[in-house]
Amino acid sequence: MIALVRAALRARWRSALVMMLLAAAAAGAAAAPLLYEPAARRAATVTEVAAAPAAERRLTAERHLSPVVPDRTQPERAFPPELIGDLPTVAGFDSIGGLWTNGLIVDPAALPPDPGETLTGLNGTLAWRSEVCAHLTVTAGRCATGYNEIVASARTADRAALAVGDTVVFHTSDRYPLNRYTVVGLYTPADPAAGYWAGRPFFAGWQARDPVADPFFTTRETVHRTLSADYVEAADLVARPEAFPGPARTATDVVGRWAAGTEWSVRTDLHALDARITAGDAQLRDGLALAGLPLVLLAWLVLWFAVSFGVALRRTEAGLFALRGTPSSLRWALVLAEAVLPVLAGTPLGYLAAWLLVSVVSATTLDGAPTVTPAAGSMWYAVAAVAGALLVGLAAQWRAVVAPVAVLLRATPARHRQVAVSTLDVVAGALAAAAAYQVSAVDEPAGGLELLVPMLIALTAGLLGARLAGLLAGRAAGRALRRGRLVRGLAAAEFARQPAQLRVVAISVIVFALVGFSATASVVAAEGRGDRARIDLGAPRVLTVADAGEQDLLRAVRAADPEGRYAMATARITRAELDALAVDSTRLATVADWDPRFGPDAATVASLIRPRPATPLRITGESVTVRATAVSPPPDTRLWITLLPATGPIVRVRAGDLRDGTHEYRAAVPACATGCRLGVLEVETPFAVEYAVDVTVSAITDATGPVDAGLTDPARWRVTSGSVLDSPDLAVDARGARLSHTGRGRPDLRLIPVVTPVPLPVVTGGEPDDVLPSATGPVPIARAGHLAAGPAGAITLVDLEYADLAAYDAAMAAEPQVWLRADTPDSVVTALTTHGLVITGERTVAERTTVLAGQGAALALRFHLLTAAGAVLLGVGALLVLGADRPRRVRQLRALRAQGLGAGPAWRSQLVAQLAVVGAGVVLGLAAGALAWWMTRGAITYYVDDWAGPAPPDWPRAEALLGPVTALVVLSLVAAGSALSLRRAVEER
Structure with missing residues (x-):
């Protein structure tokens, strides 16, 4: 028996190789999503944490302390308060301790003050922060390491006329003595927006109307022993990507137990970041859960075709076995051996190939992704896919064992019962219609079902398209032959008479439907992410600046760019009843990246919110x-x-x-x-x-x-x-x-x-409140226009100068920014700094697009492009299997040549027949893919959050054709190569 199996495998090694590769494809398709998911989930977490604002990455425990006063009748006799011991520790978090107190930086020349006079000076802070020296750039001297040593910022030193070696006088309270420290170094913060600072405004008070100097950094002992009326002690825990999802959910409880007591307050916005990461993980999981299923089903379908086609080619051999009385158990053993051994051999190959492919994709496309490692879950999915492949292989060989001898020895196989085929068509169509209705009628995410609908629609289109193509080809064959068009007639006859041709048509339809849908979804998602990135930012480049007054912000930007060609000041208006984006409307049309879907154009909006220049006295x-x-x-x-x-x-x-x-x-x-x-x-x-x-x-x-x-x-x-x-x-x-x-x-x-129009004009898509609070009482507000959406997520726009003047409060700008055009010269950015703005960061549309592309939903859609590529390879396999019928076609064509047919028309008819298979797949497959896209486009999840801005376009740009065109070229070359290989054999006669 073993020798017989070896002989059968040796004789039909091509069929065994095809079965092994198809089984490997099924195993790899099943395992790849589960191998990809952990790496993609970690990469999405790294992207989300890196892009999150500081407030969403920190957990803060803070308390205010007063000095110990044993005798209340002598408050000047005070002692430093008792501080906390070790900092709290949570896995995945950086723990940073802090202690600081506020006071005045006093000019030594003003000491001692005249009797009755109050000391005056620059507001300042004496602070300790653990490991602070690693986050400062010391420009002169060294960092403070000893008692009563401090480092001062370069700009504070310039304003207070300090140099290394000078003595600083620091006044905390009239009841306590003056404090003197030695300046041992000057610094600039390496990155004020870094996570180390936990979003604390240590460097944000410089531009205030009543300026606050950058902190004097010193040792903890120095701050502790400086008598003050109020100390702030804090522990900041800053999350790293590895804190999610587990430790981040327990960190608040851990810190809460550490900071027990009524004097402590614990604050965090970690839950917002954790919610986005959790939502992204769910979207990724749902999207990948069904990502490999279409490819597994297609691999099974191609395997069925390959095995059944091979059985048909050796039908006579099976009939002779039965005629000679070979026991059915022996025939079954031979069939099982020929099916099981190649499939089992393909299993580890498919899993290894999936692991290598996912490892390469993860390393090259996923930032921060860990090494891809095999896991039990992915192995079980591969085993399940292989088990299905075994069943498919056995089912395809069923007829070779149980069919009567007379049927097996017939030169022409019997026709399939049309009722059975029609029943399969109806079942596939019903499933496709039900799934499509589910995702199109229910206004919520479909849990990944929207990504299975294309396969169901493609399967239905493939089955129905193959039947339709056979009927049309039969009619076309007779008509062409009657008109003497031999190449077209013979091609159509080949197409219509051979069931294998029509089965490959069905596979080709499925391939092109999957490729078309995946390419469409990918291009639309990329276009939508690009549009959202531009809307999220509002301009091609956005500079974030340290706290500055609204008028100071306007003045600096207008001075840096006096012609208004490149830069525009913006801020949030958060005065109680009004929540709006305030813009310098004189530059809105020039600088803002305005989306036509907002409604009125930028110039119109600018004229509505600023109908005339302001007229301050x-x-x-x-x-x-x-x-x-x-x-x-x-x-x-x-x-x-x-x-x-x-x-x-x-x-x-x-x-x-x-x-x-x-x-x-x-x-x-x-x-x-x-x-x-x-x-x-x-x-x-x-x-x-x-x-x-x-x-x-x-x-x-x-x-x-x-x-x-x-x-x-x-x-x-x-x-x-x-x-x-x-x-x-x-x-x-x-x-x-x-x-x-x-x-x-x-x-x-x-x-x-009255320096602005009253009521204050706003353009909004919501219902604006009636008044703007101001130092002179409520200022009425009126809607001047309507917005469907707005830049930077704003639904209400107001002129920044109007809002500031109407409030009469010289307020600090909330979330001050400077929007820049893409072609802004560096000289403008330098001038912003020259005119007093402190730039703390920059964001670009490209960076924001990268963040959106790194979220779970986007990564799931990206993986479906790999599925489409796998479908093309399976389509190639189906064409190669079809080419195994070469001996029969050579015999037929030589017989026709004996009847007088020329060699050229003979082999060209095969070329046309093969290309017709691919052509039918293109036409029907792209139509099926377009239908699937139209049915599911509203159910596809593009973003982690519930973004309410303009939706991605309904149809993609022209580059979506790149995927189908590539598939068409590859399959056409394979089909043409199969036909051209017959040329020499046909010409030899």
């Missing part, structure tokens, strides 16, 4: 004078002026006590030497039962002369509305702006210049 010089007429003002009624300098804190000065009649009230404002903006004129009245106020402001003068304040223009001045206090009456005429009020309610006597 400018005061220049160190004094301001107001001429006012008061009618019998109550005693102690005062006139106050609020001014907003270009830099520095808001100035509120008393101009004097109002007197009856017309007088001039003058206030000294040194902070306005370089210019200020007038904020408010305020009349302060003493508390009374009845209020009677009548004040008319008729002129304002600064150091340069009269100010064109528009005091006779009713459109230039207003009073508060919506305040808890009563609103006074305002009358503006040729005499000036008159405030008057009589009643029992206390009035809000603030006269406010």
